[in-house]
Amino acid sequence: MRIIRFEEKESKKVVLAAVTEGGKIYSLPYASFIDVVNVATTKSVQPLELINEIILDTLPLNYSLEKLNLLVPIEAPEVWAAGVTYQKSKEARNHEATNGKLDATTFYDKVYDAERPEIFFKSTKERTIGPNSQLYLRSDSNWQIPEPELGLVLDGKGDILGYTIGNDMSCRDIEGENPLYLPQAKVWARSCSIGPAILLAESVEDPYNFDIMCKIYRNEELVVEGSASTSQLKRKFEELAGFLKRDNIVFPGTVLLTGTCIVPPNDFTLNDGDQIEIEISGIGKLTNLVKSQVVQIVR
Template identity: 70%
Template sequence: MRIIRFAEDKSVPALAAVTDDCKIYRLPYQDFLSFINEAEKQGISPISLIQQIMEDSAPLTAGLEDLDLLVPIEAPEVWAAGVTYERSRDARNYEATGGKLDATTFYDKVYEAERPEIFFKSTAARTVGPNRPVYLRSDSNWQIPEPEVGVVINREGRILGYTIGNDMSCRDIEGENPLYLPQAKIWRNSCSIGPSIRLAETVEDPYDFRISCRIFRNGEQVVEGTANTSQLKRKFDELVSYLIRDNVIFDGTVLLTGTCIVPPNEFTLNDGDRIEIEISGIGVLNNPVCQQASSEESNDDRANTSEDIQ
């Protein structure tokens, strides 16, 4: 069972449940956390609450392709874990050493270390949903998407569900100096989340998610990669435990858990590209790639974000 948000008439956000046979049932809650809180208030599981609602309602006549999908949760914070897959470690080494494939660096050390790499990625104002543009950073010449499983957690660190995340990254900035990591990871529209949240209780094995990433340029596919969360070195609960350690975490926080798909080293995103990230059981996150907006457009974006949050 998946949870989505979409824009109804007059752009009012609405919540809905999507069954595995793609039937969509409107939920009488404003957002994902309100739905979770109601289930807890009633002392039942989220899936049981959905089943109660489905018994007294009919599915929407519209399909997923007909809805204006929004980011499934306006996460107050998005964090990310790095070097959690061997492929990610190799890519970071390549960046840091100028292409010396046999060189070892501190990325090897963090891959083997007890403590994982966890860094701050985004806020609600910087995060976009399905079909909204992700932006290219103006001072980077080597940029890629990083397709990742995102875990949605509450303030205690309990995993509520799984979503898809795109951790846009500047390989040249991070490779120049690891202290530049925030600049390589955080800028306007540098993170996308969606299209749904798969309820944790409906996931039989979170270490069997199939991940695909496809990049299109001028209507043609130019990059494709696949992976599986079985290749993940660290468990999701382990990553969450380090995130919440001595930290203040908010309900609805998203933790991106690292990537195992990295485009060829000679590839960089261009204005006009389109990124598709697909994870089994969650859906397809689709985002066009754009150059940074002008100052006037950026102010409009911030105003629209504030209206959405209200």
Template identity: 65%
Template sequence: MNIIRYKNELNESVLAVLTVENKIYVLPQSDFLSLVREAENKGKTPLLLIEEVIENSLPMKLTLNDLDLLIPVDAPEVWAAGVTYENSKLARNYEASQGYEEKEETFYDKVYNAARPEIFFKSTSARTVAPRGEVYLRSDSNWQIPEPELGLVINKVGKIIGYTIGNDMSCRDIEGENPLYLPQAKVWKNSCSIGPSIRLAETVEDPYNFDITCRIFRKEEKVFEGSANTEQLKRSYTELVSYLLKDNEIFDGTVLLTGTCIVPPNEFTLDHNDRIEIEIEGIGILENTVKKQISQTLPTL
């Protein structure tokens, strides 16, 4: 069962469920967290609550493509883990070397093997882009890529209540120049997208067996495709969540992106009007169009 949100003809947000048969049923709750809380209050699981709705209602005549999709959960914060796959470590090392001879051991090697994972702040609800929305290129970077990632939807005590897809847009040149520039390499306007749905955690038999595929199209010609599986993840979800919670207050609906294993070739960079598709089996396809921002002139003091 996948939870979606869309905007109806009255510009209202509607919560719905997408079944494995691709049937869509409108849910009475206002949002995903309301569904989870109502299930808890009634001593039921979200799945059981949804099954009761399906049993007593008819599916919509519209398909997923007909809907104006919204972000499936208003995540108050989006966090991300880095260097959790070997491919990510190799890519970060290349960025840091900037084409020169690499050191014997870099800080990326160290964090990959360390007990403490890399976790950084990525986005807020207001900054996160909906499915089919526009992600922006950073104006002071010349080497940018999407990072396709499985996202954990968690509550304030760290329980995983669902899985989603995240696009962690990244500037390889900025991070490669200096690791202290990581926030600027990761956070700017429209640099994060989430969706198109939330897969209920209770319906996932093996969360370490998600197939992930990323495709990039330029003028509708596919210029990149890569695939991976979450079984390649170096760290467990429990481990990543536990470090996010250490001496930190998080909120219901927080999303933690778990890192990427798919990195385009080193000579590749995104361009204006590119289209990104990130597909995770059982969750759907997160699609975004790439747009170039208009450079902002700093005010004269």
């Protein structure tokens, strides 16, 4: 069972809905996924059981999922990310830090093998976008890439409620220049996208069996393609969530991105107009257009 949010074309009303394995869409009488979780907790049932009760005597919506104006499936108050959780990511970070001299041992090697994972702050709901919205390039970077990742949707205790897709945009030149520049290499307006859905944790038999695919198109031509599996992950999801909640406040609906294993070639950087497609089995496809425009935050 997947959870989505979409905007109705005519009324502009935001609708929370459930999508069955058969592709049928059912409206839910709640404003957010966390509302579903809270009601399920009150009734001492799992969210999946609550949703099945709701849709049992309900007719599905006469909508096609492909034609919906999908929004972020959850307005995450915070998005965090884990780094160097895959061998491929460690190799890419080493390339940035050593100018291609991979024979040197770096702090990326150390964190890959360390007990404590790398976890960093990535985004807020104001900086995060959903499917088919525009990601922005950072104006002071010349080497930027997407990072396709499986995202964990957490409750206030740090437990995993579901899974989504995340794009942790990254400036390889800024991080490579100095690791202390990591916040600037990772955090700027519209540097993170999540969606198109939340796959309920109860619906997943083996979370280490997700297939991840990424395609980047330029002028409608495929220029980068890669695939990976969460079976290649160095760490367990509960381990990453456990370190995030250690001596910390985890707000309900927080998303934790779990790292990438798909890295474009070292001579590749995103350009204005590129289209990024990230697909994870069972969750869907997250598509975003890249723009060089700088967004202005209204306070």
